[in-house]
Amino acid sequence: xxxxxxxxxxxxxxxxxxxxxxxxxxxxxxxxxxxxxxxxxxxxxxxxxxxxxxxxxxxxxxxxxxxxxxxxxxxxxxxxxxxxxxxxxxxxxxxxxxxxxxxxxxxxxxxxxxxxxxxxxxxxxxxxxxxxxxxxxxxxxxxxxxxxxxxxxxxxxxxxxxxxxxxxxxxxxxxxxxxxxxxxxxxxxxxxxxxxxxxxxxxxxxxxxxxxxxxxxxxxxxxxxxxxxxxxxxxxxxxxxxxxxxxxxxxxxxxxxxxxxxxxxxxxxxxxxxxxxxxxxxxxxxxxxxxxxxxxxxxxxxxxxxxxxxxxxxxxxxxxxxxxxxxxxxxxxxxxxxxxxxxxxxxxxxxxxxxxxxxxxxxxxxxxxxxxxxxxxxxxxxxxxxxxxxxxxxxxxxxxxxxxxxxxxxxxxxxxxxxxxxxxxxxxxxxxxxxxxxxxxxxxxxxxxxxxxxxxxxx
Numbered sequence: 001x002x003x004x005x006x007x008x009x010x011x012x013x014x015x016x017x018x019x020x021x022x023x024x025x026x027x028x029x030x031x032x033x034x035x036x037x038x039x040x041x042x043x044x045x046x047x048x049x050x051x052x053x054x055x056x057x058x059x060x061x062x063x064x065x066x067x068x069x070x071x072x073x074x075x076x077x078x079x080x081x082x083x084x085x086x087x088x089x090x091x092x093x094x095x096x097x098x099x100x101x102x103x104x105x106x107x108x109x110x111x112x113x114x115x116x117x118x119x120x121x122x123x124x125x126x127x128x129x130x131x132x133x134x135x136x137x138x139x140x141x142x143x144x145x146x147x148x149x150x151x152x153x154x155x156x157x158x159x160x161x162x163x164x165x166x167x168x169x170x171x172x173x174x175x176x177x178x179x180x181x182x183x184x185x186x187x188x189x190x191x192x193x194x195x196x197x198x199x200x201x202x203x204x205x206x207x208x209x210x211x212x213x214x215x216x217x218x219x220x221x222x223x224x225x226x227x228x229x230x231x232x233x234x235x236x237x238x239x240x241x242x243x244x245x246x247x248x249x250x251x252x253x254x255x256x257x258x259x260x261x262x263x264x265x266x267x268x269x270x271x272x273x274x275x276x277x278x279x280x281x282x283x284x285x286x287x288x289x290x291x292x293x294x295x296x297x298x299x300x301x302x303x304x305x306x307x308x309x310x311x312x313x314x315x316x317x318x319x320x321x322x323x324x325x326x327x328x329x330x331x332x333x334x335x336x337x338x339x340x341x342x343x344x345x346x347x348x349x350x351x352x353x354x355x356x357x358x359x360x361x362x363x364x365x366x367x368x369x370x371x372x373x374x375x376x377x378x379x380x381x382x383x384x385x386x387x388x389x390x391x392x393x394x395x396x397x398x399x400x401x402x403x404x405x406x407x408x409x410x411x412x413x414x415x416x417x418x419x420x421x422x423x424x425x426x427x428x429x430x431x432x433x434x435x436x437x438x439x440x441x442x443x444x445x446x447x448x449x450x451x452x453x454x455x456x457x458x459x
Contacts, residue, residue, distance in 0.1 A: 019224055027138045027150045029197035033093060033130035034154040035190055036100045038161025040069065040123050042279055042306075043183050046169025046299055050180040055113050059412045067409045068117035072124020073131065074401040080132035081394030089137040089204045089390075092129055097195035099126035104187035132397045135381035136389055140206040141224060144449040148320040151381055152313075155374035159313040162279065163306035170299040206386050209237045236451040237386060250388055251395070259383045260392055262441055266329075266376035267400035269434040273336055274427030275368050276404055277411045278305065278361060301358060308362045312369035319370075324446040325379055326438060332371025333434040339364035340428030347421035372434070376400070382445045385454050 044066050052062050076096075084092045099122050106119030134154050142150040168186055172179045205224070208217035214234065221230035251260055320328055343360035384392040414423045445453050 019226065023141060023143070023150065023224055026141055026201050027153050029194075029201050030093065030134050030137050031153045031157040032190060032194040032197060033096060033100075033134045034157030035161040035164070036187060036194060037127045037130060038158035038163075039165045039187050039190070040100070040103070040120075040127060040161075041276075042162040042165040043169065043187070044069065044120075045166065045279065045302055046173060047180040047183055049299075050173070050177055051113070051116070054177055054180075057113065059416065061113060063409050063412055065113055065117055065120070067405055069120040069124040069127070070401060070405040070408055072121035072126075073128040074124075074398055074405060075121075076125040076128020076130075077132050077394055077397040077401050078128070079394075080129045080397070081391040083129065084133045084136070084394075085207075085390040088207055089133050089140070090198060090201060092133050093137070094195065094198045096126040096129040096133075097191055097198060099123065099129075100194065101188050101191035104184055104191060108181045108185035128397070128401060131377075131400075132390070132393045135377045136393050137204050139378075139381035140204040140386070140389075141220075143225070144447060144452075146321060147382070148325070148378055148446060149317050151378045152317045152320055152374040155377060156310075156313050156317055159306070159309045159369060159373070163303070163310050166299065166302040166306040170303055173299055205233075206237050209234060210386050214238075236449070239451075251391055256384070256388065256392070260395065263376075263380045263383065263392060263396035264399045265437060266379055266442070267396045268403045269333070269430070269437065270368075270372045270376045271400055271403035271407055272427070273333070273368075273372065273431045273434060274340070274407060274424065275365070275372070276408055277423075277427070278365060304358070305362060305365055308366050309369045309373075312366040313373060316370050316374045320374060320378065321446055324444045325375055326442050326444045328371040329375045329379075329438045329442060330371075330435055332367045332375065333431050333438060335367030335370070336364050336372065337428050337431035337435065339367060340424050340431060344421045344425045344428060347424070379442065379445065382453055 103119050103123030107116055110116035135151050138151045169183055172182050202220045205217040205220040218234050221233050346357050380393050380396045
């Protein structure tokens with residue numbers, strides 16, 4: 001009798017472990033899109049340095065080349081909800097994987113800046129789709145107790161992609177002035193791996209149930225949660241779905257409007273506080289504003305920033321579900337504001353050591369990675385009802401990419417007109433405004449199921 005009980009207990013543990021492993025597998029495969037997102041956005045840091053010299057680009061042409069990807073991101077994010085809600089999360093991500101591969105090959109083979117920009121725009125479409133649908137998919141298949149960690153796997157994949165791009169740029173730059181082509185071509189490999197992985201994952205069970213495909217949705221939920229818990233999840237999703245129209249009009253109903261404003265504002269703040277000026281233009285900042293620094297030194301500095309980004313994103317994975325979303329967003333935005341204030345003072349001081357300036361930037365990136373990197377994506381994936389989650393995430397993510405496009409397209413112009421210190425002072429002030437906004441407006445969602453979050457907002 002004792003042996004039988006022990007065996008039964010062991011069997012339950014193994015089943016639980018298998019379901020956890022299954023969810024982690026699904027989240028990891030889907031998060032490959034985050035790696036491609038990070039790689040494609042960060043590889044431009046090294047590419048621009050060489051492309052600018054080879055094609056003799058002006059500041060405006062350089063910003064246009066960098067921004068073409070972001071325009072595609074905006075268009076992709078804007079259309080993601082229609083595509084994702086109509087065709088499902090899985091099929092839409094398969095389409096994005098194909099675009100990732102096509103873009104990397106096209107940009108690597110470009111013979112002028114126009115062809116380069118068009119190819120990068122296609123990559124932006126892929127990123128826009130994936131940036132909306134990947135967090136949504138992961139949130140819809142994750143248990144509430146570790147949803148924050150699982151959704152943040154996407155952010156971890158993004159920063160690994162960024163660091164990989166910096167390392168590849170640093171090493172391939174030794175091949176000469178045309179090495180930028182190889183920097184871009186490398187992304188075709190993970191694009192194909194992503195496409196292959198998507199073929200074996202299931203569709204989002206919550207999306208299937210919301211579309212009336214109860215049997216398929218329940219089968220997946222049983223695999224994730226077990227039979228008893230799956231039944232409860234099915235009932236909760238059905239009950240929530242009966243109160244939702246799933247229309248664009250519903251997004252602006254009183255019960256959803258405030259959530260939408262929170263999602264949009266968090267998306268905007270995580271970009272207008274300036275993070276992509278460091279990620280995209282770091283090499284240009286180092287080589288053109290600090291005399292005597294070579295291309296190799298600039299690319300090596302990027303690697304250091306990428307490592308800081310990675311380490312603190314891992315910390316975010318550990319603490320988002322412990323500290324809560326609201327607390328970590330406040331810590332991050334306040335820390336960014338302080339770090340940028342120190343940076344501005346250092347830039348104003350004559351003869352300030354380059355190491356001190358780089359250190360300030362590293363601390364700024366660390367606080368971003370701890371909260372403002374993963375936090376907004378997580379909150380956006382949690383606070384909306386199932387039937388409008390795709391549409392709402394699409395609007396919020398479109399706001400994010402619009403902000404990224406604005407910052408990227410104006411950074412070099414602002415530096416030229418105002419100087420580097422004044423430009424970063426603007427981003428520092430916006431970081432403190434973000435802290436105040438989170439304190440006043442953003443509720444806590446940790447430890448709640450997606451349906452419980454909807455109930456708390458309705459109250």
